[in-house]
Amino acid sequence: xxxxxxxxxxxxxxxxxxxxxxxxxxxxxxxxxxxxxxxxxxxxxxxxxxxxxxxxxxxxxxxxxxxxxxxxxxxxxxxxxxxxxxxxxxxxxxxxxxxxxxxxxxxxxxxxxxxxxxxxxxxxxxxxxxxxxxxxxxxxxxxxxxxxxxxxxxxxxxxxxxxxxxxxxxxxxxxxxxxxxxxxxxxxxxxxxxxxxxxxxxxxxxxxxxxxxxxxxxxxxxxxxxxxxxxxxxxxxxxxxxxxxxxxxxxxxxxxxxxxxxxxxxxxxxxxxxxxxxxxxxxxxxxxxxxxxxxxxxxxxxxxxxxxxxxxxxxxxxxxxxxxxxxxxxxxxxxxxxxxxxxxxxxxxxxxxxxxxxxxxxxxxxxxxxxx
Numbered sequence: 001x002x003x004x005x006x007x008x009x010x011x012x013x014x015x016x017x018x019x020x021x022x023x024x025x026x027x028x029x030x031x032x033x034x035x036x037x038x039x040x041x042x043x044x045x046x047x048x049x050x051x052x053x054x055x056x057x058x059x060x061x062x063x064x065x066x067x068x069x070x071x072x073x074x075x076x077x078x079x080x081x082x083x084x085x086x087x088x089x090x091x092x093x094x095x096x097x098x099x100x101x102x103x104x105x106x107x108x109x110x111x112x113x114x115x116x117x118x119x120x121x122x123x124x125x126x127x128x129x130x131x132x133x134x135x136x137x138x139x140x141x142x143x144x145x146x147x148x149x150x151x152x153x154x155x156x157x158x159x160x161x162x163x164x165x166x167x168x169x170x171x172x173x174x175x176x177x178x179x180x181x182x183x184x185x186x187x188x189x190x191x192x193x194x195x196x197x198x199x200x201x202x203x204x205x206x207x208x209x210x211x212x213x214x215x216x217x218x219x220x221x222x223x224x225x226x227x228x229x230x231x232x233x234x235x236x237x238x239x240x241x242x243x244x245x246x247x248x249x250x251x252x253x254x255x256x257x258x259x260x261x262x263x264x265x266x267x268x269x270x271x272x273x274x275x276x277x278x279x280x281x282x283x284x285x286x287x288x289x290x291x292x293x294x295x296x297x298x299x300x301x302x303x304x305x306x307x308x309x310x311x312x313x314x315x316x317x318x319x320x321x322x323x324x325x326x327x328x329x330x331x332x333x334x335x336x337x338x339x340x341x342x343x344x345x346x347x348x349x350x351x352x353x354x355x356x357x358x359x360x361x362x363x364x365x366x367x368x369x370x371x372x
Contacts, residue, residue: 073097073341080334096341100314103321106345109310113291114349116222116306121286123226124234125279131229132241133267137253147242153235162299169221169300172213221300222290232289232296237282244278245271281364284357288350307346314342 068087076091100106135147215221225231229238252274256266272279294308301309310317315335319328354361 069340069344072337073344075337077334080331080337096338097345099318099322100338100342100345104310104314104317105305106307106310109305109307110349113306113308116219117287117290119219120222120226120231120290121283123223124231124237124286125283127227127229128234128237128282129241129272129275129279130267132238133245133271135238136242136245138263150235150238154239158232159295162295165221165225166216166299169215169224172215172220216300217303222296232293233286237286240282241275241278244275248274277360277364279364280357280360284353284361287353291346291350311339311342311346314338 071087071089073096074092074094075085075089076093076095078091079085079089082090131150135143135150215224222231248271252270253266256270261269292308294312297306297308298312315330315338316326318338319326319330322328
């Protein structure tokens with residue numbers, strides 16, 4: 001900046017104890033020109049405009065499909081064939097939601113999915129927390145190998161072992177015990193143990209045969225996998241808890257041991273309370289994955305209805321319920337809107353839960369040591 005644009009003070013002595021100081025101020029026009037007509041200002045303005053355009057573009061890409069789903073789910077059949085209707089319906093209606101909620105067995109699927117998600121999510125979270133604590137705090141031979149196997153489960157797609165899991169639970173057996181009792185055991189009073197059980201409870205024949213127990217179409221496959229640490233996304237959750245417990249000070253354990261606590265009591269009384277936010281985060285993750293899962297549910301369930309399985313056949317079932325036949329002529333756009341309404345209904349409980357628990361969810365992510 002030129003020296004003539006700088007404010008130079010003028011000191012005038014008015015009296016013995018009074019001094020007057022005056023400044024020669026640069027004209028306003030010159031000051032504005034110096035402030036705004038420079039390269040730095042234009043760079044800042046260009047950066048702000050770029051960020052705003054980028055934010056609006058990303059928001060449009062992310063939010064527009066969601067907004068279009070919401071708007072389309074309130075359209076009437078007349079709006080589906082009206083080419084002038086793009087986003088905002090002309091004839092607002094709730095018929096699609098009523099059909100999904102009351103014409104289909106939505107509430108049965110909802111409570112089945114809720115039970116599976118809560119039960120398996122709680123078991124999976126506790127087991128993964130226990131394994132993660134052991135890998136973080138205890139040093140034993142093979143620790144690194146176990147951790148390598150945990151990471152391997154995150155890399156290998158779950159679908160590669162799904163067929164083997166199906167066969168294992170279709171003919172479930174433990175050390176040949178059920179086969180022994182079913183057909184290869186010692187006859188008692190001219191009957192095997194299985195034959196005696198079937199005589200007393202004929203319904204047993206649906207799940208127990210000479211080749212083992214048939215656990216398909218029951219909750220047991222998901223419960224057993226959660227208990228033994230082989231459930232959906234277990235590797236990720238174990239790694240998450242391991243990172244969290246590694247960040248806790250060792251003095252907490254030392255203090256618990258001085259008070260006479262053993263390893264398991266230390267885990268329950270000291271570590272679990274400190275891991276409450278991480279526990280809740282993993283629990284929410286587990287619920288969401290069980291809630292939205294289709295592949296595992298389709299593998300083990302053919303009769304039991306869940307929300308993901310209901311959405312698969314939603315358009316077919318609605319045709320049968322509303323028109324009496326699955327061959328009814330329905331526009332592709334209307335079928336898509338049916339699916340969209342079903343998807344919105346299915347994710348609404350998860351959105352409500354996230355709104356109320358987002359603070360604890362974010363806190364658990366930050367304290368895990370994975371990010372931040």
